[in-house]
Amino acid sequence: MGGMVGFLYRQLTFAPKPLPADISLLGKTVLITGGNAGLGLEAAKEMAAHNISRIILGVRNLSKGEAAKAEILTQSPNCDVLAWELDQESFPSMQAFAERAAVELDRLDIVILCAGVKLLEFIKSKSTGHEMNVQVNHIGTALLSLLLLDPLQRTPKADPGQPTRLTVVTSEVHFWTEFEQKDAPNTLARLDEPSLFGKGMDRYNTSKLLNVLWLRELSSRVGPELIVNGVNPGLCASTLHRSDTTPGIKSFNRIFAWTSVQGGHNLVDAAVQHSEAQGAYLSEQGIKNPSPFVISAQGKQAQTKLWNETVALLQEQLPGVNLLKNHV
Numbered sequence: 001m002g003g004m005v006g007f008l009y010r011q012l013t014f015a016p017k018p019l020p021a022d023i024s025l026l027g028k029t030v031l032i033t034g035g036n037a038g039l040g041l042e043a044a045k046e047m048a049a050h051n052i053s054r055i056i057l058g059v060r061n062l063s064k065g066e067a068a069k070a071e072i073l074t075q076s077p078n079c080d081v082l083a084w085e086l087d088q089e090s091f092p093s094m095q096a097f098a099e100r101a102a103v104e105l106d107r108l109d110i111v112i113l114c115a116g117v118k119l120l121e122f123i124k125s126k127s128t129g130h131e132m133n134v135q136v137n138h139i140g141t142a143l144l145s146l147l148l149l150d151p152l153q154r155t156p157k158a159d160p161g162q163p164t165r166l167t168v169v170t171s172e173v174h175f176w177t178e179f180e181q182k183d184a185p186n187t188l189a190r191l192d193e194p195s196l197f198g199k200g201m202d203r204y205n206t207s208k209l210l211n212v213l214w215l216r217e218l219s220s221r222v223g224p225e226l227i228v229n230g231v232n233p234g235l236c237a238s239t240l241h242r243s244d245t246t247p248g249i250k251s252f253n254r255i256f257a258w259t260s261v262q263g264g265h266n267l268v269d270a271a272v273q274h275s276e277a278q279g280a281y282l283s284e285q286g287i288k289n290p291s292p293f294v295i296s297a298q299g300k301q302a303q304t305k306l307w308n309e310t311v312a313l314l315q316e317q318l319p320g321v322n323l324l325k326n327h328v
């Protein structure tokens with residue numbers, strides 16, 4: 001069942017499950033962006049309960065990061081939890097964060113790129129000049145996915161066995177956008193034009209479509225020792241919806257939203273299970289088709305175009321870094 005009716009039906013009838021109790025993550029290191037709140041924090045807590053050895057929380061506010069760390073340690077005192085500064089509105093911050101991971105971590109097994117915003121008004125990032133949903137959700141996620149390939153690909157070389165994992169947190173809302181900017185001469189530049197922001201959640205939905213297109217292209221370029229996938233956590237009660245003033249949104253969420261703990265179950269399922277499926281889109285803890293647009297010929301074209309434009313934009317920001325050096 002597709003569309004809005006299918007979405008509401010699944011929210012009411014599916015119950016996300018935690019990782020089976022017998023799965024141990026001992027010895028592994030996970031890095032989670034947006035790890036101080038909402039689904040990212042819940043995923044961290046769940047992984048700590050499965051004895052993961054080290055958790056890196058990417059946080060834009062260190063005091064919130066320390067509070068999240070304390071929350072994880074209350075439950076799982078033996079886990080090594082570190083809160084590292086990361087601002088997805090700042091290219092130097094993202095570069096420093098990824099360099100720190102490359103230099104300081106002896107291994108990196110799992111990355112969950114979860115940080116995100118949902119803004120219903122056009123706001124330009126003061127530091128980068130790009131529209132904020134696109135900056136944080138797509139540009140930031142894309143850059144980190146490239147910069148973290150180094151430690152993610154080093155780990156299975158030193159310790160062959162299971163592939164390492166990179167999960168991008170996307171959303172079912174990627175089905176619900178016309179993505180009118182896709183045919184512009186430069187899609188990313190067009191997304192910075194205020195007049196084309198769209199109504200309601202449209203721009204957020206587009207940013208989540210960009211996540212799906214990006215992760216599919218990335219997954220085709222990384223080789224079998226790193227599994228890249230994307231997860232739809234489902235509608236969950238979290239601070240993501242704080243600036244959504246749509247009439248009735250609070251009551252709607254009270255009826256249909258899962259808890260952040262349940263959203264965290266979906267993130268952990270995607271990042272730990274399903275290692276057989278490169279480039280998969282996961283929803284309700286199973287591999288599902290992404291939107292018809294994504295799997296169409298037009299979608300494939302948009303995917304390549306987005307890849308080329310994004311790499312060009314990022315390369316301009318980081319001229320001294322070979323962003324594609326870790327690709328097969």
Ligand SMILES: NC(=O)c1ccc[n+]([C@@H]2O[C@H](COP(=O)([O-])OP(=O)(O)OC[C@H]3O[C@@H](n4cnc5c(N)ncnc54)[C@H](OP(=O)(O)O)[C@@H]3O)[C@@H](O)[C@H]2O)c1
Nearest residue numbers: 034037038039087088089114115116171235236238239240
């Ligand atoms: N909740 C849902 O219904 C839902 C549904 C589908 C998909 N998702 C996706 O799930 C992910 C997590 O969302 P959530 O529900 O957990 O929301 P949340 O509670 O608002 O958490 C978002 C996280 O992203 C961080 N963040 C925001 N801007 C950032 C920036 N510029 N640099 C670094 N970190 C930044 C936030 O930090 P601060 O605490 O400092 O703001 C926070 O840690 C998002 O990608 C979202 O699109 C959520």
